[in-house]
Amino acid sequence: MDIASPQGRVSTWLAKFADALENGSPDQVAQLFAPTCYWRDLIALTWNIRTMEGRDAIADMVGATRDHARPRNWQIDGDVTEADGTAEAWLTFETEVARGKGHLRLGPDGAITLLTTAQELKGYEEKRGPTREPGVEHGSHPGRKTWSERRADEQARLGREEQPFVVIVGGGQGGIALSARLRRLEVPHVVIEKNDRAGDSWRRRYKSLCLHDPVWYDHLPYIPFPDHWPVFAPKDKLGDWLESYVKVMELPYWARTEARSARYDEKADHWVVEIDRDGEAMTLTPKHLVLATGMSGIPNIPDLPGMDRFKGDIHHSSQHPGPDTYAGKKVVVVGSNNSAHDISAALYEAGSDVTMVQRSSTHISRSETLMDLALGGLYSEEAVANGIDTDTADLIFASIPYAMLPSVQKAVADGQKERDKDFYERLEKAGFKLDFGDDETGLFMKYLRRGSGYYIDVGASELVADGKIKLAHGQVTEITETGLKLDDGTELEADVIVLATGYGSMNGWAAQLISQDVADKVGKVWGLGSDTTKDPGPWEGELRNMWKPTQQEGLWFHGGNLHQSRHYSQFLALQLKAREAGIDTPVYGLQEVHHLS
């Protein structure tokens, strides 16, 4: 091998790295990284989701974890590529208890980024391919039970004779993806969902809703969408897919079930979860409780003076029934994010007179542009044609540390501004207050930092630009009998007011279900600590509390978009499996709490 080739360079580096990890000091390991460097670990060494930024942080992590994790057997997997002096390589490795995959970017001064991920636990591998179940037990087994009898038994015992190890509250895509992973890992669990059927969390939303992310980004684990699946799936079609998925994956999914309360019993070392299962009160005592209740969790309903005297129909966007009965009516939509735009457009199309109240500036990304510039390299028909399957795309995506994302995303935003210049000019001319985030980094950073503040345009913005959806600006100060008042004194008449005013932090669910104390103990969920609007510092380097241990023993948060639900469910499921299997899981660098919500 040519040691100056990218392959040779990575190979040499990897040998030194492996040797230093095993025999050297933590500092020697850290010195193999460039001065500006990142090591992102998804539960392989840290039993945490954590990015070590800089050599000191890397040395600290290595010192704290390597004797226990014993990372070793580092190998290059496939071809090494190079661009602009940086070599990129896929790695495999193992630890004392797991097999892992990694990704390395190696510059002239050492590693720039290293991603390490645990992929499976030794001795607890998912059964698949050659290790799949036979299905039939050949031979004679008097008294044997059929598959459906065993399924019925299991369902009858769960939560009664047998307690689940994990209770997942919320059966949307997050709960479903995690349940599929836990099922494959044979972790006893149950998903509880208040709606009648899996998929209803989508079905019950406004009728014009389609996914804003394209199909390649949205696959669930294990059963990808077939190749004719539409780019942007309509909500009901996705609902039907989720319902079928729950069935064929045999998920322990309890519909029409609500969690009433939960408390952690310190003595017994488990949760006590009181539920209402289709009218029956039951108590579950799992070791772990996962809140998969969604980023769009508890609606933010502003407490506006005069709400009780309004003579028309007023509701939060989460309760919006769609436009059918509002033809010819005056509708005021308060808010200017995704839901506000989608609802306004559907109302306009159905013949309502619509005014959107913009309370603050909003980011708009055109859907096609975003697909091309932001996702296309990893999640698109072209990526599939280039051999980038979903797992590979997810790992490449995960290999870019959050600290490096703003510069990547700023380039995307700059591209959007150029490509969609006319579009943005027309919008602003119509009076729309536009932004690209505090630091001009655009949509995805807003999503990660605050989960709000944007609309992915699939048509409504043209209606705004054309004045077909009218605009107003400011804060609502008062609801009147016949409309509302804004802080500049403007009065808007309305037969219907839709409050598209967003949703609270996910730990609001913990406060509601468990207690304010526990919600405060775990602190704010989501956001990076970027010190931008709605995402106060200090810098955390990872999404707060997501998919990783929290300050509350046995309490976990799961969710996000379909991509995140798919990818991070893998690591959350492995963390839970390790605990169920009695594997020691010392957590390095448990996140501190800086904000309560």
Add this chain to the structure above:
Amino acid sequence: MDIASPQGRVSTWLAKFADALENGSPDQVAQLFAPTCYWRDLIALTWNIRTMEGRDAIADMVGATRDHARPRNWQIDGDVTEADGTAEAWLTFETEVARGKGHLRLGPDGAITLLTTAQELKGYEEKRGPTREPGVEHGSHPGRKTWSERRADEQARLGREEQPFVVIVGGGQGGIALSARLRRLEVPHVVIEKNDRAGDSWRRRYKSLCLHDPVWYDHLPYIPFPDHWPVFAPKDKLGDWLESYVKVMELPYWARTEARSARYDEKADHWVVEIDRDGEAMTLTPKHLVLATGMSGIPNIPDLPGMDRFKGDIHHSSQHPGPDTYAGKKVVVVGSNNSAHDISAALYEAGSDVTMVQRSSTHISRSETLMDLALGGLYSEEAVANGIDTDTADLIFASIPYAMLPSVQKAVADGQKERDKDFYERLEKAGFKLDFGDDETGLFMKYLRRGSGYYIDVGASELVADGKIKLAHGQVTEITETGLKLDDGTELEADVIVLATGYGSMNGWAAQLISQDVADKVGKVWGLGSDTTKDPGPWEGELRNMWKPTQQEGLWFHGGNLHQSRHYSQFLALQLKAREAGIDTPVYGLQEVHHLS
């Protein structure tokens, strides 16, 4: 290119072949084939499923079809391989109306086998990958309908305002796979199924039933089973899969619907199908009628003297409820094929006293042996690891003409006899009458020729060998009050008699639904004309009446195992699409009728 290399040889041959097809005489084309040769065509040139055997037959077909089909643009697809002097190559080509795939085996004296298949119709390609639907219509479209509203409209209109072009009778795997293909090809159609739910045709069978074919052989089109799917799927699990498949593929599937009668209206040039849809009488007038009612169609219920005086429970295997209520009872199972064995084993395990009446010798294949020797090369974990995906496996399978199969299958059977020598000896020692078919070619030939006469052993044979399932031999001459009598005078006592006496020919369905005249006009369905037991000559070279035009205009038969339902649904769907699109489809070599049933 080295012209003596396999690649070079195929390339040279293909150039000559293409030139002869276009500019030469039919005989010149035929001379490019070896003296013993086969050209199998799946609707590419012949609009039929037809194997031309020998040079004369090939010349005749070429002469009759080439001016219309204009096959051209022949290319080698991928690498050419060689073994024992025979080169094997994948081909692509096109005709006037279709794009095709082919497979060639080229020996020293010319082509030994050629397979030509139409894969898609030009201008009527399935939408997938880059051509998939957007799902959302970006922009503003006043009055637009959502996906679920359009679905509801379509469902409400079908069979009322809009007549289906095709009616498929029977919603098992055959009807479902065909419906999925037609849906993707946008052919208006409906599947009618008498049971309550898709999948019930499996769910309602005896409770211990698992598939006898392994998972790799059983995938449906478009959505393969996930990688943990059991090797031999339990019937209820398969039922749930089919039900979910119908839902997510959006198939026009009418459950609780029975076809009462059908007649072909010559004047109107369409069928008149009277149905009962969940209690409502409706008339459908499709151009095409597909009987996908299953090889296990109309039960053969022997008319035995004394059946009315039997004091116990007597039923056909298709009505067998499973063993649960028969513990401690004496059960006589008449028959010794798959169902008889599975039912007997389940009864034994549940504590019944079971006697199996063998009416004639039966072939037994051990499931594992069959998987290894017969299917392993194309349908197994190893095949998947070798890059043989399902489509490739299906085409390789299709490339072997039926006339060549007995020698291939005899080798498999010889391997089984050697490997399972002890097993077969023990069975015979217990009195079981064993065979490998008239010409020692084993299971698969029995399946193709007569669809009966065998058991794929998943455990029951050990019970027979051990005497746990008792044996009796002969024909049943009479049912008594308390059992039955055999033709050698033996009397067997029974509380329960299960008639595992098989099923009739598929044109029995045509007789029942349409008329005996039409059943006689199309003749026997299934079988090759091998001049062996239950498959009288003359030799036909293809399965009679399956997936291809019949002597009755607009009447088609579809079915078989999951493999056949998947693979041949492609060609049946393309034949129907061509007709719906108004493409001219002159049929070459419409099969003659030699047997009525």
